[in-house]
Amino acid sequence: MAENNLVYILDGKIYINLTNRCSNDCLFCLRQQKDDVVGTNMWLESEKITAQDVILQLKPHKDKLNKGVTFCGYGEPTMKFNVLKEVAEYLKENYPDVYIKVNTNGHGNFLNKKNILPELKGLVDEFSVSLNAQNKELYNTLSQPKIDNGYDEMLNFSKEAVDLGFKTTMSVVSKFEDYDVNLSECEKIAHSIGAEFRNREFIPNGY
Numbered sequence: 001m002a003e004n005n006l007v008y009i010l011d012g013k014i015y016i017n018l019t020n021r022c023s024n025d026c027l028f029c030l031r032q033q034k035d036d037v038v039g040t041n042m043w044l045e046s047e048k049i050t051a052q053d054v055i056l057q058l059k060p061h062k063d064k065l066n067k068g069v070t071f072c073g074y075g076e077p078t079m080k081f082n083v084l085k086e087v088a089e090y091l092k093e094n095y096p097d098v099y100i101k102v103n104t105n106g107h108g109n110f111l112n113k114k115n116i117l118p119e120l121k122g123l124v125d126e127f128s129v130s131l132n133a134q135n136k137e138l139y140n141t142l143s144q145p146k147i148d149n150g151y152d153e154m155l156n157f158s159k160e161a162v163d164l165g166f167k168t169t170m171s172v173v174s175k176f177e178d179y180d181v182n183l184s185e186c187e188k189i190a191h192s193i194g195a196e197f198r199n200r201e202f203i204p205n206g207y
């Protein structure tokens with residue numbers, strides 16, 4: 001059966017998987033290791049999706065909306081900026097208390113050739129941006145960006161998000177093989193931007 005699993009549930013919370021496209025190709029990305037998250041196949045049959053497709057899949061999970069909704073899947077959600085925005089609009093209009101978080105690689109302004117952040121004010125409550133490394137060299141090794149200046153784009157996006165008043169967290173994945181992710185340096189970068197910092201230890205084949 002053709003599958004387009006745009007919505008999945010992890011630990012009782014709703015996640016939205018908008019795309020399999022990404023401007024990074026991180027060595028530690030879960031999609032390098034497995035096809036599913038808790039049994040839900042994350043590879044989309046088609047990238048031609050609409051906000052209505054997502055909303056239809058959200059409806060059976062209305063009872064879980066109070067735990068928040070996170071845009072995070074096997075790809076970069078801002079690659080589908082219009083769909084993301086429309087789904088967030090639908091959610092905020094119909095369930096004003098819903099907390100919306102976007103996990104992003106921070107390339108969204110570059111990818112959409114505009115500053116997407118002002119359009120998401122009042123729709124997105126929090127961005128979690130993948131900082132991944134304390135410098136460009138290690139970032140390029142770990143995240144293998146397909147765009148020029150991916151590291152700087154990510155830093156600028158984070159700063160802009162903080163300046164616009166979004167709750168912003170910058171995250172790293174530590175203990176992946178023997179890559180030297182310096183947690184205190186990364187934390188310093190996050191705090192200098194005004195963002196919070198989160199370290200997630202790499203869990204092989206897991207979440």
Ligand code: SF4
Pocket residue numbers: 022023024025026028029030031073074075076104105130143
């Ligand atoms: S940015 Fe996220 S989705 Fe893209 S390759 Fe890295 S971990 Fe995977």
